[in-house]
Amino acid sequence: MARIQPTPDAAGPGTSGENGPSGPGRRKAVRYAVPVAVAGVAAATIGIGSALASSGDPDLPEIGAKELIAKVAASDARQLSGSVRITTDLGLPSLPSGMSFGGQGNQGGKGGASPQERLTELASGTHTLRVAADGPERQRVSIVERAAEYSVVRDGDQVWAYDSGSNSAYHAKAPEGHERHPGSGLESASPQELARRVLDAAGPTTDVSVDGTAKVAGRDAYRLTLKPKQGDTTVGAVRIAVDAKNGVPLKFTVDPKGGGKAVVDVAFTKVSFDKPAASSFSFTPPKGAKVTEAGEGRGKGHGQDFGKGVLPVVPPGTGAGGGERVIGTGWSSIAEFSGGGKGKLPAGTDDRGGKGAKGDRTSADSAALLDSFGSKVTGDFGSGRIVSTRLVNALLTDDGKVYVGAVTKDALLKAADSAAR
Amino acid sequence: MSQAEAAVRPPALRRLSLFRNETVTLFRRWRTLVLLGVLAAVPVLVGIAVKIETGGGGRGAGAHGGDGPAFVGQVTNNGLFLVFASLAATLPFFLPMAVGVVAGDSIAGxxxxxxxxxxxxxxxxxxxxxxxxxxxxxxxxxxATLVVAVSALAVGALLFPLGEVTLISGTTVSLGEGLVRALAIAGVVAASLVGVAALGLFVSTLTGSGIAAMAATVGLLITVQILDQFPQLHAVQPYLFPHYWLSFADLLRDPVYGDQLWRNLALQGLYAAVFGSAAWARFTSRDVTA
Structure with a gap:
């Protein structure tokens, strides 16, 4: 029945129901409890859900570090698909150009919609990647963007990249017989690739241990922890979660020595080891899309820089850019760029070089820029500026040399001093 | 439960008659028709603008790609993309504003x-x-969503070629599957508006002035949209109703990327539950003097 309530004191819009202990008042309060309860239940569900997701380490048989590494090396999951979330927090407010952690593969990469350029996007913030692989010849990586997607597809020797936002495509031919890397470089952002690089390079300078278990993307995993033995590196630890069943690295994080949030966190949020649909690997450029062909020389150049077995946090020992050498070993390696001359640094090198290049390129504002970034230092080498992030420090001397590494500032100064002598 | 529920339960047909009456009344109102007309005009404007801009279609879309609203770059090559572009263009403001007007007016009007x-x-x-x-x-x-979609499809088919659809992941599907996906997208977009509708209904029960309720709903909509832009508020943004609106584009990925889609639908359901029950609490316990 319709009720046109006669309560005289409840008139007027916005009255929220506290009428004292009288009948209608209580009824009102009870009614308002419904939306509050609904909101409360929702909040509790969200809270419990995230608590459940983060707890509950699985019980797995003990395994030694060596065995686990062997397991990673032996893992041959050739077919897989899933989503990867990448979070990078290098501690810079906004990055200039060429910041790309762990992307040694992007050396020498230039040009429009080319994959190498896109790698740099991954260097800050959180991104979602979708990956699919069916053997070494057929792979696909996409960066999920808001209402757009950037995909790299490899089928045999054909490599296509497609940017749906600008409807442009990029075409290259993968170097013949080159198994692992289809010349895109985006793969180097997957947990497997990062883990492989670190494990390949983890030598006597690293403490490797198995540190409990975890659940990643719904799968049971062992946690492999790599701690640098050298004291002058800024890397606190590298943690890799390895799938207990098939040895595929599912999660890769780099913790800075200074503590706090991981600098790099790459993890599968969803993973499946079934064969992906064949259609995932076929690409025909859509009508009207702008297609850029890879430059001849560049196409060949791609594959060469990959898989050099360098630590992803250490500057590459053998870069494409000239005038670069490495001081020190293992985790405390420092790269010295001395090609001399301003602005001659390879534009596409990774973070360290990128910053130096930026500083040099914009020489007019460079002083102001660097002052805001770094602090002035002096030593036997002369004077210069130190630019520091949460992981990587760089020393830019006034005579144009750049020293970078995942090492402390003191180690950088020492290296510069001894180089000057 | 309320006394109303205890009342004589009419047969199903009569129970529906109230809803039917309301719907017929709504769609007979001039204001509703004008709102729908404005929504139908958006794809026409977008389509004509793209047509003029590209000088009669063909290549050249890539030249200024990357800027502008989503999907506009592909419209010249496939008219179906006008549906996606128009929905992406109207979803942030036009569609929720129209819904806010209707919802805000529902009780307060x-x-x-x-x-x-x-x-x-x-x-x-x-x-x-x-x-x-x-x-x-x-x-x-x-x-409202279907009006935008159908108008966009008609304009797209008239001005631009239709054909196989390249999804944003780069894979190509037939026009038929493209149409199915477009229909699914229209459904998701319509579902995305449930949150605004519930919010508007609640606001509408708070006041006796139709204009005030409409203005408040649209004002809330704009405020929340602005809040969704501030990076400093990223902790609360996943709970703002427009946050996952553009996730409808995930239906154009291959395979479909469900994460955000589901989160969007769950969020809209949550808003419907919270504000729907709040509207119920307010309306069933309030005095009606007018």
Whole structure:
């Protein structure tokens, strides 16, 4: 029945129901409890859900570090698909150009919609990647963007990249017989690739241990922890979660020595080891899309820089850019760029070089820029500026040399001093 | 439960009649027709603008790609993309504004016109009246979305070629599957408006002035949209109703990327539950003087 309530004191819009202990008042309060309860239940569900997701380490048989590494090396999951979330927090407010952690593969990469350029996007913030692989010849990586997607597809020797936002495509031919890397470089952002690089390079300078278990993307995993033995590196630890069943690295994080949030966190949020649909690997450029062909020389150049077995946090020992050498070993390696001359640094090198290049390129504002970034230092080498992030420090001397590494500032100064002598 | 529920339960047909009456009344109003007309005009404008801009279609879309609203770059090559582009263009503002007007007016409009008390005198019960109003608003959400989509499809087919659809992941599907995906997208977009509809209904029960309710709903919509832009507020943004609106584009990925889609639908359901029940609490316990 319709009720046109006669309560005289409840008139007027916005009255929220506290009428004292009288009948209608209580009824009102009870009614308002419904939306509050609904909101409360929702909040509790969200809270419990995230608590459940983060707890509950699985019980797995003990395994030694060596065995686990062997397991990673032996893992041959050739077919897989899933989503990867990448979070990078290098501690810079906004990055200039060429910041790309762990992307040694992007050396020498230039040009429009080319994959190498896109790698740099991954260097800050959180991104979602979708990956699919069916053997070494057929792979696909996409960066999920808001209402757009950037995909790299490899089928045999054909490599296509497609940017749906600008409807442009990029075409290259993968170097013949080159198994692992289809010349895109985006793969180097997957947990497997990062883990492989670190494990390949983890030598006597690293403490490797198995540190409990975890659940990643719904799968049971062992946690492999790599701690640098050298004291002058800024890397606190590298943690890799390895799938207990098939040895595929599912999660890769780099913790800075200074503590706090991981600098790099790459993890599968969803993973499946079934064969992906064949259609995932076929690409025909859509009508009207702008297609850029890879430059001849560049196409060949791609594959060469990959898989050099360098630590992803250490500057590459053998870069494409000239005038670069490495001081020190293992985790405390420092790269010295001395090609001399301003602005001659390879534009596409990774973070360290990128910053130096930026500083040099914009020489007019460079002083102001660097002052805001770094602090002035002096030593036997002369004077210069130190630019520091949460992981990587760089020393830019006034005579144009750049020293970078995942090492402390003191180690950088020492290296510069001894180089000057 | 309320006394209304205890009332004589009419047969299903009569129970629906209230909802049918409301829907017919809504779609007979000039204001509703004008709102739908404006929505139908958006794809026409977008289509003509793209057509003029590219000088009669063909290549050249890539030249200024990357800027502008989503999907506009592909429209010249496939008219179906006009559907996606138009929905992406109207979803942030036009569509929710129209829904906000209708939802805000639903109860408060009757109150300010003085017709609410007559509606309540009819043996229907407040809960059922509220449900009828809410369902009518949801029907309007779907109708508004379909008007945009159908108008865009018509304009797209007239001005641009139709053909195989390249999804944003780069894979190509047939036009038929493209149409199915477009329909699914229209459904998701309509569902994305449920949150605004529930919010508007709640606001509408708070006041006796239709204009005030509409203005408040649209104002809230704009405020929340602005809040969604501040990076400093990223902790609360996943709970703002427009946050996952653009996730409808995930239906154009291959395979479909469901994460955000589901989160969007769950969020809209949550808003519907919270503000729907708040509207119920307010409306069933409030005095109707007008």
């Amino acid at each position: 009757e109150a300010s016109a003085g017709t609410l008390r007559y509606l309540l005198v009819a043996p229907a019960g407040r809960t059922r009246l509220l449900l009828a109003k809410f369902t009518t608003t949801l029907v309007f959400c779907l109708a």
